[in-house]
Structure formats: structure tokens, C-alpha cells
Amino acid sequence: MKSPKIAGTSPIKVELEKGKRYAWCTCGESTNQPFCDGKHKPAGEYSPLVFVAEESKTVHLCTCKQTKNPGFCDGAHKSL
Numbered sequence: 001m002k003s004p005k006i007a008g009t010s011p012i013k014v015e016l017e018k019g020k021r022y023a024w025c026t027c028g029e030s031t032n033q034p035f036c037d038g039k040h041k042p043a044g045e046y047s048p049l050v051f052v053a054e055e056s057k058t059v060h061l062c063t064c065k066q067t068k069n070p071g072f073c074d075g076a077h078k079s080l
């Protein structure tokens, strides 16, 4: 499996809504970062990380795709 594309070098602040479903892009190819737009499908190596927000809150979602806490920024972009 090739490494995911680095889609950005800083996280994107998102207001999650409790009970809403999200699909975080894992491949880095989406033009709708940090969310999946289906561009992972041709290569077939990646699939989005789908999750339902357990509470409404502000989060910072990863765009560099190097995070060890998938979906969420862990500061990994700072060492790129």
C-alpha cells in the first residue's frame, strides 16, 4: 500500500454535530478535506474512516494523514 497523500500541513477546524455521521478521508486525495469525496475508489487501497459524533464539539481534523489518532490532529504535521 502506498503512503497516503499529504493533503495539507495543518488541521481543519470542524464543528461536529452529535449523532451526525462523518467520513474522514484517509487517502489524502479528496478535494473536500478533511472529508472523503470518493476519490479513493480508483486505487482501491483506502477507504474513509466513518464515525458518528458522540457529542457536539469543535475538533481539529487531520489533513496531513500522518496522525496516530486517525481522524484527529495529533501534531504530526509539525514534523513534516
Ligand code: FES
Binding pocket: 024, 025, 026, 027, 028, 029, 030, 035, 036, 037, 038, 039, 040, 041, 046, 047, 048, 049
Ligand atoms: S477520498 Fe480519501 S478516503 Fe475517500
